Amino acid sequence: QCTLSYTDGTVLDTDTTLYGKWTVAxxxxxxxxxxxxxxxxxxxxxxxxxxxxxxxxxxxFGEMTFVGGVATFVLKHGESKTATGLPSGITYSVTEAEANRDGYTTVASKASGSIIKNDTVTVAFTNTKNSNISEGPDHPNVPSKPSTPTNSPETGDTLNLRLWTSVMGVSLAGLIISLVVVKKNSYRGKRMK
Incomplete structure (x- = not known):
């Protein structure tokens, strides 16, 4: 049963039954x-x-298990999974969940297309996440601070110097006015006697 292959020129008689066998690319x-x-x-x-x-x-199919044409799996940096023996010509799409929600910028190459006969389609996902805070060279766990030129020693006081100067000026003016009023009252008191 189906042990002999038919080639052009094979002699057939009336008792011969031919069977067709198709293979999927x-x-x-x-x-x-x-x-x-x-x-x-x-x-x-x-x-x-x-x-x-x-x-x-x-x-x-290789490293992927499909149910109803859908396979789910997880990958970490440097990992990959390959589905082998898929019918060629069939369309596919690959999606990644939650990467953008976690602050990553995602770039995908060939995320959708068709399976190619006797070839491997490679879908590459690259997730990039950067922080504006860089680490200091002497203390890897402490963010580095941009250096700013200064002529005075750092005291850790970050309040505005103008504010304190203004408060001091208002207090001095109040003290002078108080002294003038007291002096005036004192002078009036002496005249009335």
Whole structure:
């Protein structure tokens, strides 16, 4: 049963039954993750969903398991997963959850397309997160401060010097007025006697 292949020129008789056998062309889909930036967490796991254009695809295909044409998995920095033996020509889309919500900027390459016969389509996700605070060279856990030229020693007092000068001026004016009033009253008191 189906042990002999038909080649052009094979002699057939009336008792011969021919069977057709078709093979589906296959291809692969690989998803990779890279985390960059001075605030990027390379130990964080990011959630991915691969959705195929055929909801009847079920089962394990390499490193991905599809249910109704959908596979979900997690990747960290430097990791990847590859689905092997997918029908070529089928469409796919790959999405990543929550990366942007966590302050990452995401760039994806080939996040949607079609599976290519006898080839591997590579979908690359790069998440970048930067912080404006840089660490000081002498104290890696303490943010560095931009240096500003100063002519006076730092006291840690960050209040405005003009405010204190104004308060002192108003107090001095009040003291002078008080002295003048007291002196005037004292002078009047002597004249009345």
């Amino acid at each position: 296959r291809g692969n889909l690989s998803v990779s993750k890279t985390v960059t930036g001075n605030a990027g967490d390379t130990s964080k796991a990011f959630n991915f969903t691969v959705t195929l254009g055929n909801t009847e695809i079920n089962g394990v």
